[in-house]
Amino acid sequence: MTVDLLDRLKEAKTPLSGTVLAVVMGVSRAAVHKRIEKLRLAGHRIAGTNRVGYRWAGSLDRLDPHLLKRGWLKQVIHYRVLGSTQDEAKSRAVAGGPEGTLVLADRQTQGRGRMGRRWISPNGGLWYSLILRPSVQPVWAPALTLVAALDWVEVLRARGVPAGVKWPNDVWAEGKKLGGILTEMSSETDRVHWICLGVGVNVNNRPPVGTVVPAASVLAWTGVLSRETLLNEWGTRFARSYARFNRSGFSPFRLAYERRSILTGARVSFNDLSGRREGRVLGVNAEGQLRLAVARGEILCSSGEVSLLRPAEGKKRS
Ligand code: BTN
Numbered sequence: 001m002t003v004d005l006l007d008r009l010k011e012a013k014t015p016l017s018g019t020v021l022a023v024v025m026g027v028s029r030a031a032v033h034k035r036i037e038k039l040r041l042a043g044h045r046i047a048g049t050n051r052v053g054y055r056w057a058g059s060l061d062r063l064d065p066h067l068l069k070r071g072w073l074k075q076v077i078h079y080r081v082l083g084s085t086q087d088e089a090k091s092r093a094v095a096g097g098p099e100g101t102l103v104l105a106d107r108q109t110q111g112r113g114r115m116g117r118r119w120i121s122p123n124g125g126l127w128y129s130l131i132l133r134p135s136v137q138p139v140w141a142p143a144l145t146l147v148a149a150l151d152w153v154e155v156l157r158a159r160g161v162p163a164g165v166k167w168p169n170d171v172w173a174e175g176k177k178l179g180g181i182l183t184e185m186s187s188e189t190d191r192v193h194w195i196c197l198g199v200g201v202n203v204n205n206r207p208p209v210g211t212v213v214p215a216a217s218v219l220a221w222t223g224v225l226s227r228e229t230l231l232n233e234w235g236t237r238f239a240r241s242y243a244r245f246n247r248s249g250f251s252p253f254r255l256a257y258e259r260r261s262i263l264t265g266a267r268v269s270f271n272d273l274s275g276r277r278e279g280r281v282l283g284v285n286a287e288g289q290l291r292l293a294v295a296r297g298e299i300l301c302s303s304g305e306v307s308l309l310r311p312a313e314g315k316k317r318s
Contacts, residue, residue, distance in 0.1 A: 005035050006056070009046060010226055015053025063106055063227050072239035074100035083110035086182060086198035089129035093186070093194035099133040111200065114182055115305065117212065124205030125217075126179075126227050129198040135246050138187035141195060142302075143250035143288030144242070145169040145183040146257055148197055151237040152179060153260050155230060161221040164262035167281075167290045167306055171201065172262055176216035178202055203227050251286045258283045265312025268292070272304030281312075 004025065009016065022029045029050060036046055036054055045057040065078040075098070082088060082105035089103040105127050111119035121127045134141055149169035156163040156171065156178070163173045169181040179201035186193040202208075202217035204224050209215075218225060244252055258264050263281040270277050270292060277299070279292035290301040 005032070006039055006226075007229070009054060009056040010229070012055070015048050015055040017053040018050035021054070063104065065104060068102075068228060068232060068235070072100065072235045073102050074098045076102045076104060079103075079105045081105065081107050081109060084108055084112055084198075085127055085129040086112055086184065086196055089131055089196045089198070090184060093131045093196055097131050099131055099194075101131040102128055103130075104128040112182060112198070113180060113200070119180075119182075119200050120208040120211075121200060122205045124203060126199065126201045126203050126231060128231070129196050132195045132197060132242070134192055134195060134242070136192065136249060137190060138185070138192050140249045140287065141185055141187070141192050142168075142183065143253075144195065144245055145181045145197060146250065146284070146288045147241045147245055147253050148199065148238060149181055150253060150257050150260060151234055151241055152199070152201065154237060155233045156218060157260075158233070159218075159222050159225070161218060163260075165257060165260050166262050166308075167284065167301075168288065168303070173216060173221065176207075176214045177211075178216055178218060201230075203230060249286065250288045254284060254286060254288075257288075262311075263290075263306065263308065266308055267310040269307045269309055270301050270304055271307075272301065278309065281306075 005021065008021065018029045018032050021032045025032065033050055039046055046054050047057045048054045063078065065076045068076055085103040085105050085108065089101065092101055092103070107123050108119070108121035108127050111121035111127060113119035132144070134144060146169055149165045149171055152171050153163045153165050161173050163171055163178065166172045170177055171179040179199065182198040183195060184198070185195045202215060204219050204227065205217055207215040207217045241253070264283055266281050268279065268281055270279065277292070277294055279294040279299070282291040282293050282298065285291055285300065290306065292299050292301055
């Protein structure tokens with residue numbers, strides 16, 4: 001009921017009186033009042049009184065892990081400050097932590113990004129790592145992160161953010177990076193032990209400056225959003241996608257990924273251990289590798305860094 005009440009308050013355009021809330025929720029006014037106090041104690045800023053009406057003063061978006069929908073999660077471990085959720089999740093995974101363990105931090109002091117980069121993680125963003133133990137062959141596993149990024153793109157687009165995915169698993173909008181995923185995995189030849197899916201999204205925080213690529217926060221398009229709500233939306237989607245991925249791999253997501261990719265048809269440069277190449281992005285294959293048309297035909301890129309040189313003809317920048 002606390003979740004329900006919070007959602008109603010967050011969505012309401014005008015203050016809601018205790019009487020109205022009691023009627024729509026089918027409880028007594030005293031029960032509404034008690035819940036309001038509980039939400040306030042949990043750090044939500046709720047202005048007003050029973051008589052004049054309550055209003056969610058959402059500028060302080062304090063994460064309340066108790067309000068996360070538990071269906072898709074086995075356990076949520078929440079820290080106000082942590083070095084890196086990824087390091088914490090990894091040690092838990094190594095120690096046998098169950099699939100569906102979510103490590104979440106309001107702020108990270110040692111956040112890590114791909115390519116050994118630093119990931120700036122102040123209050124207001126979403127920084128979390130999820131332990132997964134997929135039942136696919138290790139070669140298929142990396143594509144799971146493309147699916148996780150695609151789900152973030154869909155969640156943000158549903159809220160009017162013109163987001164797109166940038167291979168392999170970045171979330172971009174209008175030429176700026178909103179978030180990214182760092183995936184680490186332990187496996188043997190034919191079995192995945194665990195995957196830690198480390199996700200960082202700039203939501204209500206000021207975007208970092210001086211980063212390798214320009215960054216932005218979701219806030220710029222939507223105003224302050226509830227991070228719990230966003231995470232619940234992503235989690236609900238991802239739980240479905242994960243089940244599908246375990247059954248059928250990346251193939252069922254391939255077309256949707258290409259449709260949402262900001263690189264499809266674009267001219268790019270690609271850097272990996274074997275050097276720098278230029279080409280035109282044809283799409284992705286069923287393993288999630290990037291297909292690049294180069295002078296001598298087609299190459300497949302598995303891991304590395306892609307930079308956009310020229311967007312696809314007639315494609316709007318996302
Ligand atoms: C990227 O470089 O695009 C990936 C960034 C991943 C950052 C997230 S924030 C939560 C988790 N903990 C970390 O230290 N990194 C990941």
